[in-house]
Amino acid sequence: MKKNILFYLVFTSFIFSQTQIFFQITKNLVEKADTFLIFKVEKNDFINKLVETISQDLKFSGYFNIEGVKFTDDIEKTKKEIVTQIFITGEQKQQMINIKVSDGFEKSILYENSYKLSGEPRFLGHIISDDIVEKLTGKPGIAKSKILFISDKTGKKQIYQIDYDGFNLKQITNLDYLVNYPRYLEKNKIVFVSYQDGWPKLAKIDISSGKIENFIAKPGLNACVFPLKKTREIVLVLSVSGNPEIYLADFEGNIKKRLTDNRKIDSSPSFSPDGKLITFVSDRDGKPQIYIMDRDGYGVRRISYISGYCTSPLFSPDGNFIAYIYSEGGVFGLAIYDLNTKRTRTIPNLNCEEIWWAPNSRHIVYSKIDKKQSLMIIDIFTKEIRTLIAGEFNSSSPNWFLIE
Numbered sequence: 001m002k003k004n005i006l007f008y009l010v011f012t013s014f015i016f017s018q019t020q021i022f023f024q025i026t027k028n029l030v031e032k033a034d035t036f037l038i039f040k041v042e043k044n045d046f047i048n049k050l051v052e053t054i055s056q057d058l059k060f061s062g063y064f065n066i067e068g069v070k071f072t073d074d075i076e077k078t079k080k081e082i083v084t085q086i087f088i089t090g091e092q093k094q095q096m097i098n099i100k101v102s103d104g105f106e107k108s109i110l111y112e113n114s115y116k117l118s119g120e121p122r123f124l125g126h127i128i129s130d131d132i133v134e135k136l137t138g139k140p141g142i143a144k145s146k147i148l149f150i151s152d153k154t155g156k157k158q159i160y161q162i163d164y165d166g167f168n169l170k171q172i173t174n175l176d177y178l179v180n181y182p183r184y185l186e187k188n189k190i191v192f193v194s195y196q197d198g199w200p201k202l203a204k205i206d207i208s209s210g211k212i213e214n215f216i217a218k219p220g221l222n223a224c225v226f227p228l229k230k231t232r233e234i235v236l237v238l239s240v241s242g243n244p245e246i247y248l249a250d251f252e253g254n255i256k257k258r259l260t261d262n263r264k265i266d267s268s269p270s271f272s273p274d275g276k277l278i279t280f281v282s283d284r285d286g287k288p289q290i291y292i293m294d295r296d297g298y299g300v301r302r303i304s305y306i307s308g309y310c311t312s313p314l315f316s317p318d319g320n321f322i323a324y325i326y327s328e329g330g331v332f333g334l335a336i337y338d339l340n341t342k343r344t345r346t347i348p349n350l351n352c353e354e355i356w357w358a359p360n361s362r363h364i365v366y367s368k369i370d371k372k373q374s375l376m377i378i379d380i381f382t383k384e385i386r387t388l389i390a391g392e393f394n395s396s397s398p399n400w401f402l403i404e
Contacts, residue, residue: 053125184401259297
C-alpha cells in the first residue's frame with residue numbers, strides 16, 4: 001500500500017437530506033489510489049466498450065491508478081483474491097448495471113448507483129466515471145467534456161470539436177475565410193474571430209443549425225473573448241479607441257463598459273469564476289506581464305515576476321489558480337499562480353502557447369509548438385502529459401468546456 005493515502009468520509013446534510021461523500025488523496029494531489037475494476041456481466045461489444053471507457057476515464061482523471069480489470073462470476077470471491085485500495089464493481093441485472101465503489105481495506109461502500117445499459121456505450125461510461133469522480137473527490141468529472149480548437153486539416157483554418165479523450169472529431173465550420181479563437185458561449189453557441197471582410201470581428205455560430213451571425217464588429221480589432229455564464233457577461237479586447245483596451249459586454253454583444261485606459265497594450269482578459277476579478281496581460285511596465293484588476297477596472301496589481309515575457313492568463317474554474325505562459329531562454333513553459341498562497345510554481349520546457357483549463361481545475365490543454373502544432377493535455381499536479389491531437393496538420397486555440 002502506498003504511504004500518505006488518506007481516505008475519509010464527510011457527511012453533509014442538505015435541504016433534501018442528501019449525503020455527499022468526499023474522497024481526498026494527499027494534500028498535494030500527486031498520489032493516486034490503487035484501484036481494481038471487477039465486472040459480473042454478459043460480455044459483448046457494448047460491455048467491452050463500456051468497461052474500457054470507465055477504466056480509461058478514471059485513469060485520465062488523475063486520481064486513480066488502475067491496477068487491472070477482471071470479469072468474473074463471483075465478485076466477492078474475486079475481491080478476496082486482490083489487495084487494493086479501491087474496488088469498483090459492476091454487476092449486470094437484466095438491462096441495468098449496478099456500480100459500487102468500496103474501500104479495499106475497511107470494506108465500506110463509498111458510492112453506489114444503477115445505470116440502464118442503453119445508448120452509446122462510451123457516453124454511458126463517461127457518465128458513470130464522472131459520477132464516481134464527483135462523489136469521491138467533490139470535483140467535477142471531465143469525461144463528458146469537449147474541446148474546441150482550430151485546425152488546418154482541410155488546408156484552411158476552421159473550427160473543430162473533439163471529446164476530451166480524442167474521440168469523435170467533428171468539423172464545425174467550413175468557410176471560405178479565416179476563423180480563429182473559438183469560445184463556447186452557451187446552449188451550443190460558439191463565439192469566434194471571423195475575418196469574413198478581411199478584418200477581425202466577432203461572430204457567433206449555432207452548432208446545431210450552423211447559422212452564423214455577427215456578434216461584435218466595432219471598427220478595428222475585436223478579439224480575446226472570455227465568456228462567464230454565471231453573470232452572462234464577456235470581457236474582450238477592442239481597439240475602437242485606437243489602442244487595444246479591455247471592455248465588458250453582455251451575451252447579446254452590447255458593450256457595457258471600458259475597463260482599461262492605457263497607452264500600452266492590454267489584452268487576453270479572463271474572469272474569475274465569481275466574476276469579481278479579471279486577469280489580463282499588459283506591457284505597461286515595459287514587457288508583457290500578468291495583472292489582476294477588479295471587475296470595474298480598478299485595483300490593478302501585477303502578479304508575474306518570473307520572466308520578462310508572460311502571457312495568456314486564465315483563472316482555474318475553482319478560482320484557486322491562474323495559469324499563464326512564460327518564456328525561459330526562448331522556450332515556453334507553464335506557470336501556476338496560487339491565489340491563496342501568492343506563490344508561483346512552474347512546469348518548464350513544454351513549448352506551449354495557447355492554453356485552457358479543464359472543468360476540474362486539474363488539467364490544462366495547450367498547443368505545443370513543433371513542426372506542426374499539436375494539442376497536449378497536462379495534469380498540473382502529477383505533470384503527466386498525454387497527446388490529444390498530433391499529426392500532419394496544425395491544431396491550436398483550444399477551448400475546454402462542458403456541453404449543457
